[in-house]
Amino acid sequence: MSTIGYENWAVDLADVGAIYPFQGFELPMVIAGVVFWLGWHITQARRETKHMEEVMKMGDPEKIAKMLERY
Numbered sequence: 133m134s135t136i137g138y139e140n141w142a143v144d145l146a147d148v149g150a151i152y153p154f155q156g157f158e159l160p161m162v163i164a165g166v167v168f169w170l171g172w173h174i175t176q177a178r179r180e181t182k183h184m185e186e187v188m189k190m191g192d193p194e195k196i197a198k199m200l201e202r203y
Contacts, residue, residue, distance in 0.1 A: 138148065145151065154161075187199045 187196055190196055190199070
C-alpha cells in the first residue's frame with residue numbers, strides 16, 4: 133500500500149519529489165495541531181483558575197500557603 137501514489141520504487145528518487153506519507157495534508161494537520169494546542173491551553177487555564185478560586189475560598193492564609201506549595 134502506498135500513500136504517495138507509487139507502486140514501484142525502482143525509479144530515480146531525485147525525480148520523485150516528496151516521499152513522506154500523507155503528502156498534501158500538511159495544512160489540515162497544522163490547523164488540527166494548532167486547534168488542539170490552543171484548546172489544551174484554554175482548558176488548562178480554566179482548570180487552574182478554578183483551582184485557585186477554590187484555594188482562595190478557604191480563607192486561612194496558612195491553608196492557602198500549604199495548598200500553593202503543592203503546585
